[in-house]
Amino acid sequence: MFCEQCEQTASGNGCHQWGACGKSPQVNAVQDLLVYCLRGLAGVVVKAKELGIDTREADRFTCESLFATMTNVNFDQKRFTKYIKKAIALREDLKAQIQSVAAITWSDISTYEPDYTESLVEQGQNYNLELIGKSGANVDIFSLKLTALYGIKGAASYAFHAYELGQEDESVYQFTQQVLATIDRQDLSLEDWVNLVLEIGKINFRAMELIDAGHTGTYGHPMPTSVPLNVKLGKAILVSGHDIKQLEAILKQTVDTDITVYTHGELLPAHGYPKLKEQYSHFYGHFGTAWQNQTKDFAKFPGAVVVTTNCLMPPHEHYEEKLFTLGPVGYAGLNYLPAKDDGSVDFTPVIEKAQELAGFTAESEYRQVTTGFARNAVLGVADQIIDAVKQGKIRHFFLVGGCDGAKPDRNYYAEFVDKVPDDCVVLTLACGKFRFFDKEMGDIGGIPRLLDVGQCNDAYSAIQIAIALANAFEVGVNEIPLSMIISWYEQKAVAILLTLLYLGIKDIRLGPTIPAFLSANVLQLLSEKYNLKPITTPDADLAACLS
Known part of the structure; x- marks a missing residue:
């Protein structure tokens, strides 16, 4: 195992035995194999774009699956296997379209076929980026390759958020694929790699701009808003993560159910969007604090809990039955809410769980903070x-x-x-x-x-x-x-x-x-x-x- 992508790596020098996030070496290896397959897909996507072939499905998939490989997002080995199979299928479909108009000789990474009869863990270990560092490559260039990979993961996750809000930009998708396709190159100078990682900053700025347009265009510009930190009597649902669109979907589906919806973690700022506050009277307050306290927060919350995006921690047994995930988020054995063909999610299981649980039986003293x-x-x-x-x-x-x-x-x-x-x-x-x-x-x-x-x-x-x-x-x-x-x-x-x-x-x-x-x-x-x-x-x- 080799992972340096987050701040809490073991002793500050990378995780080599077990992920500080709770990710096993086996899951990490299959995740690395997915990234390898995405890098192989990227070279094909870049060529398809040059020929004017539609790559939008592959672009969206790349952003979602890169998001899944980020820290504290997905711990489910089977989900990564599904992502790998889809990456290969998308790659081969695009290759067939390309071959119909142009004769192309593909690199090894774009022809790699996982052997599903053998261990994907071992295959992932073989294709781990650590091998590039051990191949005699300049340590500073290897450092910048890792910076590029981790940076484009972050930018891709923001592009995924933007896509959910109906905001897309071909330049973001194209650059994401170019970065992934460039990781294997050995002919770039240190200055080239520095320029590339700074360009990731440029494209990430555009991705955040798209999210801002999606949020403000849909929910209005945030306004200073007092947010209760206390709780109300009754049934409750807690929504964690970052995804305001999925929060709204929960609010829509819980109208007239007598369920109060609370935010957790990075969803606190959702209270500042005027159109959410105006439309949903059962959208009340904020419960808990940051992601790393969720094991305590989720255990104390007497209702259903939905994690829409990062950051998910390995759940405790005493609350995992009331915990639900969706999108790129996952953990083996947890309740997962798949999206329909139109991208929507049915939150009926969450509502039923909230109605089954006791909810808050007493109100707490009023406290508030201001966001917006x-x-x-x-x-x-x-x-x-x-x-x-x-x-x-x-x-x-x-x-x-x-x-x-x-x-x-x-x-x-x-x-x-x-x-x-x-x-x-x-x-x-x-x-x-x-x-x-x-x-x-x-x-x-x-x-x-x-x-x-x-x-x-x-x-x-x-x-x-x-x-x-x-x-x-x-x-x-x-x-x-x-x-x-x-x-x-x-x-x-x-x-x-x-x-x-x-x-x-x-x-x-x-x-x-x-x-x-x-x-x-x-x-x-x-x-x-x-x-x-x-x-x-x-x-x-x-x-x-x-x-």
Whole structure:
């Protein structure tokens, strides 16, 4: 087993015996075999696109199946086997269409046929990317190949979200296939690979823009909204993950059932979308915090639980019967809700389980947090913000956000926010905010000092805020009083980091550790060009940012 794709790899040096996420070496190997098959499919898709052959089914499938290989998404070996079979079927169908108009000699990777009579685990181990690193390849190029693979996984997952919302862009699909097809190349220079990973940042920015268009076009622009953290009497369903479209489908199917729907994890910002709040009176509050606390949160929740996307943890036996997954998410033995031909999901089993369970038998004390400070909400008071900066009332902005995780050194982020001076404003997004999302920080002239921008993909919104403020002050983004303190965990965060670097944003502080897949030379290159640096201590980093 060889896996360096997430922040919580064993001892910070990669998982070699068992995944820190809970993934077995066997599942990891079959997952690696799927990635190998997708790389073989990609070369065929690229050629098909050149010939004008329709590849949309293969493009969508590639994004979904890459999403399934990300950290804490799918642990079901049988599901990966199904993905492998479909990847091969799509590849062969496209090859047949190509061969009807052009004679092509295919590479070994595009002709590989899994032997289903033998162990797919062993075949996956044979085709693990580690073999490229052991073949005498330059360690820095191998590092950038891994960065490219992990970054394109993140971008593909965002493209999958966008597709579900009816937003697609051929350039995103084409570049995704080109990156996968390029992984095997041995003729590119270090500079070529650096440029490629930065281009992943560009295409990821486009994918996040598509998600933003899908969300705001369907549900309206987020508005500052108070979200209850208490519970109501009665039957309940908890929806976790990121997928607002599937959350809406659950809301639609639970109208007039007397079931209250709560969000968990990264779905907290869904409460800020006005059309959801207006249409569904049974869409009430938020339960629990970040993904790594789900084993406690799900166990305590007295209703059905649906995980729509990452992050899923290996479930405990005492709640797995009420836990459901869908889309690319899976775990052997869990209830899985397949999509129909039109992409819709029937949530009847979830509703029946919620009605069977006790639900909440007592109300809890009212508490609330506020979300919905996306770009329209913040820029709607831009004049006040700019005036407050000019008058010295707001000294500095901090973007403190990203992924959360279980390591104790992630307490850095809560301590950092706790020590931010009273004349500074904190913007936050993604699940990293759950370290401090309910902290009372007050306001500056009516402007809240803690602004929840949204989900991880709402990094797009945060970037738009930064660009608008820079334009208002007639300076570059790196010249406004803004510091980015970023926490990473999985491959969506890798893609977002590449986006920030592609946009030329400097002085990012990254933690809690530097990715294991970045070689010393690659890290030095990023440090020299972008002043990317690891976090140190809250006191030292605050002093440096405010100096």
